[in-house]
Amino acid sequence: MSKQIESIDILGHEAVVFGKYLLRQAPNEKVVELYRRAMSTTIVKPTPEDQKLLDFISKHTWSVGLIDGGLALLNTDSDVRRRIYTMLAITEAMPDYYDYYLPKKRSNWYLLSVAFVGIRGVLRTVFGAIVIKVIA
Amino acid sequence: MKILDYIVVGSGCSGAMSAQTLVEAGKQVTMVDVGATNPKYHDMVPEKDFITLRKTDPEQYRYLLGSEIEGVSWAQIGKGAQITPARKHMYKHADTHLRMDSKNFFPIESLGYGGAGIGWGVQCWEYSDADMRMAGLDPQKMSQAYETVARRIGISGTNDGTGKYTLGTLKTYQPSPKMDRNHKYIMGKYDKHLKYFQKLGLHMGRTPLALLTKDKGNRKAYAYQDMDFYTDKHRSAWRPWIAVDELRKNNSFTYIGGYMVKTFKEKDDYVELVCVNVDTGKEESFYCRSLILGSGVLGTARIVLRSLGAKKRLPILCNPYTYIPCLQPAMVGKEAEPGKMGFAQLSLFLDENNDNVDTSVASLYSYQSLMMFRVIKQIPFLSFTDARVLMQWLMPGLVIMGVHHPDKHSDNKYMELVPDKHSATGDSLKVHYELGAEELAELDRREKKMVSAMRKTGTFALKRINPGYGASVHYAGTLPFSDEEKSFTLARNGRLHGTKKVFVADSSGFEYLPSRGVTFTLLANAHNVAEGVLAHGS
Numbered sequence: 001m002s003k004q005i006e007s008i009d010i011l012g013h014e015a016v017v018f019g020k021y022l023l024r025q026a027p028n029e030k031v032v033e034l035y036r037r038a039m040s041t042t043i044v045k046p047t048p049e050d051q052k053l054l055d056f057i058s059k060h061t062w063s064v065g066l067i068d069g070g071l072a073l074l075n076t077d078s079d080v081r082r083r084i085y086t087m088l089a090i091t092e093a094m095p096d097y098y099d100y101y102l103p104k105k106r107s108n109w110y111l112l113s114v115a116f117v118g119i120r121g122v123l124r125t126v127f128g129a130i131v132i133k134v135i136a
Numbered sequence: 137m138k139i140l141d142y143i144v145v146g147s148g149c150s151g152a153m154s155a156q157t158l159v160e161a162g163k164q165v166t167m168v169d170v171g172a173t174n175p176k177y178h179d180m181v182p183e184k185d186f187i188t189l190r191k192t193d194p195e196q197y198r199y200l201l202g203s204e205i206e207g208v209s210w211a212q213i214g215k216g217a218q219i220t221p222a223r224k225h226m227y228k229h230a231d232t233h234l235r236m237d238s239k240n241f242f243p244i245e246s247l248g249y250g251g252a253g254i255g256w257g258v259q260c261w262e263y264s265d266a267d268m269r270m271a272g273l274d275p276q277k278m279s280q281a282y283e284t285v286a287r288r289i290g291i292s293g294t295n296d297g298t299g300k301y302t303l304g305t306l307k308t309y310q311p312s313p314k315m316d317r318n319h320k321y322i323m324g325k326y327d328k329h330l331k332y333f334q335k336l337g338l339h340m341g342r343t344p345l346a347l348l349t350k351d352k353g354n355r356k357a358y359a360y361q362d363m364d365f366y367t368d369k370h371r372s373a374w375r376p377w378i379a380v381d382e383l384r385k386n387n388s389f390t391y392i393g394g395y396m397v398k399t400f401k402e403k404d405d406y407v408e409l410v411c412v413n414v415d416t417g418k419e420e421s422f423y424c425r426s427l428i429l430g431s432g433v434l435g436t437a438r439i440v441l442r443s444l445g446a447k448k449r450l451p452i453l454c455n456p457y458t459y460i461p462c463l464q465p466a467m468v469g470k471e472a473e474p475g476k477m478g479f480a481q482l483s484l485f486l487d488e489n490n491d492n493v494d495t496s497v498a499s500l501y502s503y504q505s506l507m508m509f510r511v512i513k514q515i516p517f518l519s520f521t522d523a524r525v526l527m528q529w530l531m532p533g534l535v536i537m538g539v540h541h542p543d544k545h546s547d548n549k550y551m552e553l554v555p556d557k558h559s560a561t562g563d564s565l566k567v568h569y570e571l572g573a574e575e576l577a578e579l580d581r582r583e584k585k586m587v588s589a590m591r592k593t594g595t596f597a598l599k600r601i602n603p604g605y606g607a608s609v610h611y612a613g614t615l616p617f618s619d620e621e622k623s624f625t626l627a628r629n630g631r632l633h634g635t636k637k638v639f640v641a642d643s644s645g646f647e648y649l650p651s652r653g654v655t656f657t658l659l660a661n662a663h664n665v666a667e668g669v670l671a672h673g674s
Contacts, residue, residue: 022521034197038205069519076513082210084520089208089509093197098190100524101508103532106469114529121522128519 011036018087021064034090050079056135070128139406140166143424145397148251150642150662151430152376157666159389170247171393174225186362186505187472199366220365226254233396235556235564243606250377258346258373260291261652262304264492270648272617279305281660289374290352298341301485310349312342313358318502319481325593337488338589343480346374362505364478399443402635430641433611441553449552453543453613453649459601460537466594467533476504496541496582497651503534541579543649569605610654612646629668641665
């Protein structure tokens with residue numbers, strides 16, 4: 001029983017970390033609950049490498065973006081990516097966060113923002129790959 | 137032992153249509169079916185459009201992702217990518233009762249109430265006369281049957297410049313639904329460059345759909361709520377279960393659910409149908425004067441192989457399919473569009489010889505209601521936060537081309553039953569399907585030509601994705617038509633050679649599979665087979 005509670009708490013912490021990473025704000029309680037539910041019903045035991053990364057993210061929450069980016073290059077099927085992806089799907093289906101997902105009217109100047117995101121993304125991916133190698 | 141007059145096996149397109157023809161002729165009909173349902177999602181979707189629901193409904197995750205988030209799949213885009221939680225019952229029992237043994241063929245089969253028609257894209261192209269002849273069908277009889285089916289299910293279409301590829305000779309149809317901005321844009325550019333397209337043998341027009349734009353009986357005109365992947369609430373799109381629901385109100389029709397047909401045994405004056413109860417696993421028999429198999433091409437093949445000799449190797453046809461995400465730069469950065477729809481709106485035909493034979497066809501869809509999470513995995517080398525920003529900007533310009541090609545028999549396309557101790561029926565279907573180098577080169581050439589021409593419409597392919605053989609969900613040719621009384625072939629009226637009272641109502645008999653979706657034709661053929669059964673006498 002205590003093991004189960006401990007595992008639920010880990011999932012709750014994970015949900016908050018991934019939610020903050022995706023939304024730049026703490027996700028609401030419903031999102032955390034749904035993340036726990038999704039992870040409990042579709043448990044895939046992480047590989048030792050993935051577990052290392054999950055532990056690292058848990059302790060150093062700033063690293064989640066770098067590790068996500070690095071895995072997009074090194075191991076797209078990683079369980080870490082699967083978990084972030086599940087959180088993304090859950091937040092997409094929440095009215096509180098529709099603004100992050102439904103297309104919005106953008107002016108042509110928005111192209112500059114997209115270019116910035118692209119450059120940031122590439123840097124994240126490169127540095128993330130280095131961080132992953134170091135952790136490994 | 138009670139001997140029933142007519143038993144129809146399966147509630148999918150061919151089962152539903154043949155049963156309707158028999159019932160309308162005043163016959164007593166019993167349908168035997170597994171009929172898996174998922175009532176959990178039936179009335180869950182509120183009466184609002186997709187964008188309003190996204191902005192307001194705190195319970196939307198239930199129907200968009202599933203109550204247990206079971207609709208979020210980590211798998212790459214492939215077979216059944218558009219199957220949402222509300223339609224997942226399509227696959228119920230399939231793992232145990234429709235086992236498949238193949239390295240390269242991954243079909244979609246269903247034991248759901250309404251069969252694979254639960255997830256049908258409702259495209260209703262007529263085959264050309266030449267295509268029908270190659271498939272072994274009689275164009276004159278089929279033309280009448282298309283009309284009957286169109287009256288029953290309700291078809292919307294436009295007799296535009298591509299009428300010969302889409303509606304054919306059909307007279308009964310409602311106007312097409314309105315196009316969204318992506319498709320209006322494509323059509324506008326196509327009209328501007330019409331001569332260029334015609335020179336290449338490419339023709340674009342509205343896709344005929346089994347979708348009402350005017351009320352029909354208790355079914356309502358399409359309401360442009362863009363919830364087509366999640367609910368059939370208004371019954372605007374025809375599904376086989378809608379027909380079966382109507383039949384069940386008739387005293388001449390009996391529905392027996394929960395049974396999967398294993399074999400049949402023909403006696404002097406009746407047919408015994410041996411079934412497996414999917415809940416108990418026990419075998420039970422039903423008896424009838426005439427048996428009509430409408431259990432889908434692969435399901436029918438299983439039943440026939442078990443009944444007539446499991447060691448036989450049968451041929452198979454399946455439309456090769458490629459999934460091509462495209463981008464329309466002119467639409468990028470626009471806000472979400474209300475009133476979109478998830479069904480195909482335009483079709484692009486490649487008919488280089490201008491003879492309406494051996495064509496390839498691309499169906500065009502815009503992307504919105506399947507949500508961002510289904511496509512974001514495709515963005516390479518980016519973290520999910522960066523990919524999200526990019527996708528939010530790009531998504532209004534996302535257009536999907538689904539390209540189907542015709543298929544012919546070859547020695548490299550076959551299947552057989554093999555023992556399988558994990559299967560509820562004791563066997564699985566082993567399929568070998570391989571396209572030859574020449575075939576692959578030809579498909580590649582055609583796709584490149586279509587993709588290249590689409591650039592003229594301001595629509596640019598991002599990549600070509602092969603979801604694997606079998607993903608088109610169009611199967612045929614396992615028991616080809618024959619004028620000789622040969623085993624494992626069908627007479628032209630659908631009777632299984634070697635039997636007196638066993639008929640096959642699906643596309644098992646087709647000797648060729650044109651690129652245009654098979655469903656409308658198999659509905660028409662099922663009607664014709666039922667007429668043949670009536671002519672044959674019970």
